[in-house]
Amino acid sequence: MPPKRKAMPAGGSVISKAGRTSAMSTPGPATPRSLDSPMVSDVDEDLIDEDVTEAQKEHEELLNKESEEFVNSWAIGSSRFQKPAKQDYRDSASHFFGKRDFSWLQLKPDHKDCPLWIDPEKGTIVLERFNEHASKATDFLTAIAEPKSRPQYLHEYALTTHSLYAAVSIGLQPWDIISTLDRFLKTPLPDSVRDFITSCTKSYGKVKLVLKNNKYFVESVDAELLQTLLRDEVIGKLRIHGSDEITTSYAPTMGGLVIPGTQNAAGVHQAGLRQGDKKAGEQGEATKETELLATLNEEEDDEEDKEAVHAFEIPDSAVETVQKRCLDLQYPILEEYDFRNDDVNANLDIDLKPNTLIRPYQEQSLSKMFGNGRAKSGIIVLPCGAGKTLVGITAACTIKKGVIVLCTSSMSVVQWRQEFLKWSNINPDDVAIFTAESKNKFTGNTGIIVTTYSMVTNNRERSHDSKKMMDFLKGREWGLMLLDEVHVVPADVFRRVISSIKSHSKLGLTATLLREDDKISHLNFLIGPKLYEANWMELSQQGHIAKVQCAEVWCPMPTEFYDEYLRATSRMKRTLYAMNPRKFQACQYLINYHEARGDKIIVFSDELYSLKQYALKLGKVYIYGSTGQAERMQVLENFQHNPQVNTLFLSKIGDTSLDLPEATCLIQISSHFGSRRQEAQRLGRILRAKRRNDEGFNAFFYSLVSKDTQEMYYSSKRQAFLVDQGYAFKVITQLANIEKTPDLAFATAQERRELLQRTLVDNEKGTEEDVENDDLFGKISSRGRKKGTRRTAGTLGELSGAGDMAYMEQKKAANRTLKKNIKAGQSLFFKKIGREKEKALKKA
Numbered sequence: 001m002p003p004k005r006k007a008m009p010a011g012g013s014v015i016s017k018a019g020r021t022s023a024m025s026t027p028g029p030a031t032p033r034s035l036d037s038p039m040v041s042d043v044d045e046d047l048i049d050e051d052v053t054e055a056q057k058e059h060e061e062l063l064n065k066e067s068e069e070f071v072n073s074w075a076i077g078s079s080r081f082q083k084p085a086k087q088d089y090r091d092s093a094s095h096f097f098g099k100r101d102f103s104w105l106q107l108k109p110d111h112k113d114c115p116l117w118i119d120p121e122k123g124t125i126v127l128e129r130f131n132e133h134a135s136k137a138t139d140f141l142t143a144i145a146e147p148k149s150r151p152q153y154l155h156e157y158a159l160t161t162h163s164l165y166a167a168v169s170i171g172l173q174p175w176d177i178i179s180t181l182d183r184f185l186k187t188p189l190p191d192s193v194r195d196f197i198t199s200c201t202k203s204y205g206k207v208k209l210v211l212k213n214n215k216y217f218v219e220s221v222d223a224e225l226l227q228t229l230l231r232d233e234v235i236g237k238l239r240i241h242g243s244d245e246i247t248t249s250y251a252p253t254m255g256g257l258v259i260p261g262t263q264n265a266a267g268v269h270q271a272g273l274r275q276g277d278k279k280a281g282e283q284g285e286a287t288k289e290t291e292l293l294a295t296l297n298e299e300e301d302d303e304e305d306k307e308a309v310h311a312f313e314i315p316d317s318a319v320e321t322v323q324k325r326c327l328d329l330q331y332p333i334l335e336e337y338d339f340r341n342d343d344v345n346a347n348l349d350i351d352l353k354p355n356t357l358i359r360p361y362q363e364q365s366l367s368k369m370f371g372n373g374r375a376k377s378g379i380i381v382l383p384c385g386a387g388k389t390l391v392g393i394t395a396a397c398t399i400k401k402g403v404i405v406l407c408t409s410s411m412s413v414v415q416w417r418q419e420f421l422k423w424s425n426i427n428p429d430d431v432a433i434f435t436a437e438s439k440n441k442f443t444g445n446t447g448i449i450v451t452t453y454s455m456v457t458n459n460r461e462r463s464h465d466s467k468k469m470m471d472f473l474k475g476r477e478w479g480l481m482l483l484d485e486v487h488v489v490p491a492d493v494f495r496r497v498i499s500s501i502k503s504h505s506k507l508g509l510t511a512t513l514l515r516e517d518d519k520i521s522h523l524n525f526l527i528g529p530k531l532y533e534a535n536w537m538e539l540s541q542q543g544h545i546a547k548v549q550c551a552e553v554w555c556p557m558p559t560e561f562y563d564e565y566l567r568a569t570s571r572m573k574r575t576l577y578a579m580n581p582r583k584f585q586a587c588q589y590l591i592n593y594h595e596a597r598g599d600k601i602i603v604f605s606d607e608l609y610s611l612k613q614y615a616l617k618l619g620k621v622y623i624y625g626s627t628g629q630a631e632r633m634q635v636l637e638n639f640q641h642n643p644q645v646n647t648l649f650l651s652k653i654g655d656t657s658l659d660l661p662e663a664t665c666l667i668q669i670s671s672h673f674g675s676r677r678q679e680a681q682r683l684g685r686i687l688r689a690k691r692r693n694d695e696g697f698n699a700f701f702y703s704l705v706s707k708d709t710q711e712m713y714y715s716s717k718r719q720a721f722l723v724d725q726g727y728a729f730k731v732i733t734q735l736a737n738i739e740k741t742p743d744l745a746f747a748t749a750q751e752r753r754e755l756l757q758r759t760l761v762d763n764e765k766g767t768e769e770d771v772e773n774d775d776l777f778g779k780i781s782s783r784g785r786k787k788g789t790r791r792t793a794g795t796l797g798e799l800s801g802a803g804d805m806a807y808m809e810q811k812k813a814a815n816r817t818l819k820k821n822i823k824a825g826q827s828l829f830f831k832k833i834g835r836e837k838e839k840a841l842k843k844a
């Protein structure tokens, strides 16, 4: 714990530009002036110009006089700051601002030192990132408000019922929130906002559901409130017979609980010292940033030491009814697990390996979960590639009880198991996998099971083994349920998971807490509130994720393509804007350029037809849903280690969970409409670039869009989330010297016309759908077909008489090289591609 901070003194000093201070003895609420303001002695007086100081003196005197009157006139709770009548504050400039004219909120005298602005009507808060007190305010805001947009200089947050619920759940009290917010604001806190905070928080966090010695207790520090609940006709009847008395005990504190992998953890300290100055510096920075919150929590812990907690017991079967009833009564229940006092469930022998040091933001997110010595259920949001897996593993190492991990695909299941073995000392026999292929149990009393959501919620007839495994999962209590990629799983799937598997605490992990159907709020009550959300830009500045240059490349459509586009069905439109020859050329140009720089490139296409056509024409490798597991592994292996395989074409199956730290450049040629989530997840593939800490290194993300088509509209929608995270998309309308690209494809009008004809013929009867989708719960079913489309067996070239064969003719040179490589026995992988080509040739 950082040293305890004393309450900030009232009043303070007004800082002039030259660093001079002037005393302000007026009583009033504490202000951010006292937040490490530079003292007058810090300033070299010789450097201050006489004239300037005179003018400043005058200004300060005036300011002091005004501020004295001003500060005297306001105090917390004063109705002075309610919105005055329009005629009292509107002036000739007001019409420029319309409803957003907040000039009636008078600035505090020391507003320059306060980093926050507030919209009193909507509760939107704007943070000046350039303000010297910004970092302290940032941590506070992350705890109480939803980050909406975080570009470089101004961040926007919104106070919502859910964000305030989350703030209460990590232990903040309404008065902490009100007074700290008031301290950071440039204007006095408007009454409307104060009332909103009070009303949202007064009932939150008052009632907790705690599983102690395997019995459920409804718990509160407010005995009166528990009596009210017991008088309720529904809850009263559910109290366990014979436990008429409300029991009283004392709340646990964080005392003694150390999150593994942190600076304080045993075994890690030494490793921490070896990490070098940079890491130590960052750790210090994180500690500084959390100081404010820690102080608030610490003060509260002291109080909690003495605070009595009252509880009554309810049966397991009544948990959902009580939760629902409490919600109806406006007392939402928070779930907490007192794992340190759980003597019933066997302890799991697991700890992080001694040299594992978790990063400051990982530590911060976990401290929100374990803030009061118990495990709170909730969601942690970290950017793609920032290490959510290790956060989940560290939570498991802290709780040390049975763990069940739910993933979206069997590929992630394998990865999760590997990560448990990589980061912790867990016995491999204690981590078992439950998928269609493997239904193992752990050998000891307790352990870890990694599975998928679909395995657990499958309604179809189960095999004998599968049924036995489900009985095993349902028949025991789990200490922790780790829910990976929570944003893709619909509410009813969660309900099915949660109702069939009993777990004391739940931790949801995601990079993008957003859904296009806006149903994200369901997660708040099904799993728990958002406990922490990291800032993408901050993490990339600290080198934990790569810095990325984003660009949107506008590719005009040749007239004949555009004519066809205008009259095509919506399905064909998508194919046409993906197959736009100018887009193809841009892709070819960018691949050449980045391969020459030594980059490893991933090209994404949702459109299977274009994925294959592009890859075959350019002689590159590709993976999509139907690619067999062995071939996938081989392709990925080659992409990572073979210097001749520098570009990989991927369908949407590579959107998530693919760990390819070699990839440094990403080109997107076709995507899923306006999905913000897909855009962010794809970016995530290069955020983990190995070379991210090389001097001046940048990864590149290009989105190729066909000009004047629907794709332009979708593209700007897709970027919204990343723009809010601070990424800027440059628009490129002309790629320099593209016409000089050697062997530029479709350079003649004749070739472009042929491409158009082929595209139309190949897709006349529908297009092939990807047969696998890692987003298991997306609109397109994972195994099914979309209405109006058809699945084809074999290659499209075989059906249309074109496809591969036509490309083989055009790319004779590339294929000859390919054949030579095969003959030289260069790799099995090249041999396989060669065989496919030869087969296609023979058929033709």
Ligand SMILES: Nc1ncnc2c1ncn2[C@@H]1O[C@H](COP(=O)(O)OP(=O)(O)OP(=O)(O)O)[C@@H](O)[C@H]1O
Residues within 6 Å of the ligand: 357, 358, 359, 362, 382, 383, 384, 385, 386, 387, 388, 389, 390, 511, 656, 657, 658, 659, 684, 685, 688
């Ligand atoms: N504290 C740490 N120290 C060293 N390496 C770490 C740490 N945390 C994470 N990593 C590494 O960062 C990489 C990304 O981690 P991980 O795969 O867990 O990311 P993620 O957040 O789950 O990404 P995605 O959402 O894309 O799946 C991994 O290679 C992991 O080993």
